[in-house]
């Protein structure tokens with residue numbers, strides 16, 4: 001219930017009777033939700049990213065009455081559904097069966113069914129299947145209803161301490177280094193924080209590439225959010241890359257990277273600083289040191305150094 005809404009009749013009744021309890025309010029709110037009919041449509045339902053208690057009342061009221069719940073992995077979702085005694089029929093939905101299931105789902109929706117879609121964790125469609133189903137439902141003129149809730153991307157961003165006014169959700173980076181670095185070059189142009197999902201065994205190598213390509217930026221490793229071993233480590237891309245070097249982190253991880261400098265550093269500034277630095281160190285070391293100092297990608301400094309060498313007699 002939003003604060004601007006009138007209290008429901010059941011709330012009024014309980015407050016008239018005296019002290020209201022949290023448990024009482026939750027009970028009456030869910031009862032009110034369940035008393036209203038669930039209309040036909042495609043419901044996109046966010047589910048917990050680790051902590052089963054992060055279910056909204058709307059999510060429970062929709063899932064408990066859906067004609068079918070599409071899950072990425074029905075066995076995985078069974079734990080959550082059993083926890084809340086939800087007995088609705090489940091059906092798998094993943095990239096290997098989505099064409100067939102979309103056809104079936106649209107026909108079900110057109111005949112007035114209530115279909116819920118959940119993923120293994122968090123908000124469906126965010127690095128999870130479902131986009132093509134939503135597109136098809138919208139094209140068929142079927143209602144698409146969002147039941148918002150947990151999202152690892154937003155939980156990581158908001159607890160990172162990095163700017164939230166403008167951010168870019170990049171999903172997973174390519175696993176192979178050349179493609180990952182090429183993607184990071186594209187991402188380096190985004191004027192805002194970056195939110196990136198990464199597999200634990202690739203975090204160290206991804207951070208090393210980020211430090212090289214994105215330069216010296218503030219960053220955060222957000223691990224196991226909402227779970228027992230929740231851990232948020234803040235630093236610079238370089239310090240985080242060094243701290244994780246050779247390590248395989250455990251658990252689920254989101255990386256958040258702060259924005260680059262607002263003022264771009266010119267080639268002239270880099271060339272001037274490079275000329276000084278090269279008096280005392282190799283181009284490789286100078287590129288690394290200046291990347292940290294100027295907050296520009298090491299590869300750019302190295303490239304300018306090679307160009308300058310080509311020009312010198």
Ligand code: SAM
Nearest residue numbers: 049050122123151152197198224225252253254
């Ligand atoms: N749709 C989901 C969402 O909205 O959060 C994300 C699904 S995506 C396939 C799974 C990735 O989300 C993981 O590899 C990890 O990067 C991130 N993730 C999921 N749960 C997390 C958690 N509890 N803590 C940190 N990252 C998590």
